[in-house]
Amino acid sequence: LMVWLRRCTHYLFIVVVAVNSTLLTINAGDYIFYTDWAWTSYTVFSISQTLMLIVGATYYLTFTGVPGTATYYALIMTPHTWVAKAAWFSLGYPYDFIVTPIWLPSAMLLDLVYWATKKNKHSLILFGGVLVGMSLPLFNMVNLITVADPLETAFKYPRPTLPPYMTPIEPQVGKFYNSPVALGAGAGAVLACTFAALGCKLNTWTYRWMA
Numbered sequence: 001l002m003v004w005l006r007r008c009t010h011y012l013f014i015v016v017v018a019v020n021s022t023l024l025t026i027n028a029g030d031y032i033f034y035t036d037w038a039w040t041s042y043t044v045f046s047i048s049q050t051l052m053l054i055v056g057a058t059y060y061l062t063f064t065g066v067p068g069t070a071t072y073y074a075l076i077m078t079p080h081t082w083v084a085k086a087a088w089f090s091l092g093y094p095y096d097f098i099v100t101p102i103w104l105p106s107a108m109l110l111d112l113v114y115w116a117t118k119k120n121k122h123s124l125i126l127f128g129g130v131l132v133g134m135s136l137p138l139f140n141m142v143n144l145i146t147v148a149d150p151l152e153t154a155f156k157y158p159r160p161t162l163p164p165y166m167t168p169i170e171p172q173v174g175k176f177y178n179s180p181v182a183l184g185a186g187a188g189a190v191l192a193c194t195f196a197a198l199g200c201k202l203n204t205w206t207y208r209w210m211a
Contacts, residue, residue, distance in 0.1 A: 052077075105135065
């Protein structure tokens with residue numbers, strides 16, 4: 001009975017994290033909508049993807065104890081998001097946001113750290129968190145390269161004009177601190193460690209609740 005309960009709790013966590021990761025990533029390419037706020041949105045969405053990937057992947061990885069399951073988790077996330085995006089596509093929204101499996105390379109780095117450090121959880125949290133946090137905004141840039149032309153999308157899917165107090169000031173381009181990749185990678189590297197620790201803790205709690 002306890003084994004059955006433990007397995008059910010495990011699968012419940014996987015479903016909850018997978019569903020939430022899909023919800024958070026469903027609009028993670030929608031910075032193309034916000035032509036005025038594109039880089040800000042890009043940074044925020046990059047961080048949200050980073051955190052949802054690493055908490056689920058770390059949980060899955062530490063639960064099984066098998067290097068490779070983080071990549072397997074990213075493989076689960078990818079079709080989930082494709083299905084969710086297809087639902088939006090049927091409502092008339094553009095589909096070419098997250099068609100690239102950008103979570104896979106970051107998840108592979110997480111697996112590599114777990115394997116290279118001989119399944120050391122603390123190394124996984126620190127090194128894995130930093131690598132995933134810093135790498136995903138880079139891979140997310142693939143979306144910017146592969147999406148449709150922003151002007152064409154803006155004309156096809158018009159949105160209301162922003163009120164004056166929401167109208168952004170044109171940023172200084174070319175400066176490091178204005179780089180969405182650098183900002184997303186910096187914030188992601190810090191926050192991903194916290195969420196990797198959460199993924200490990202969820203695993204511990206699963207066993208404690210079912211003990």
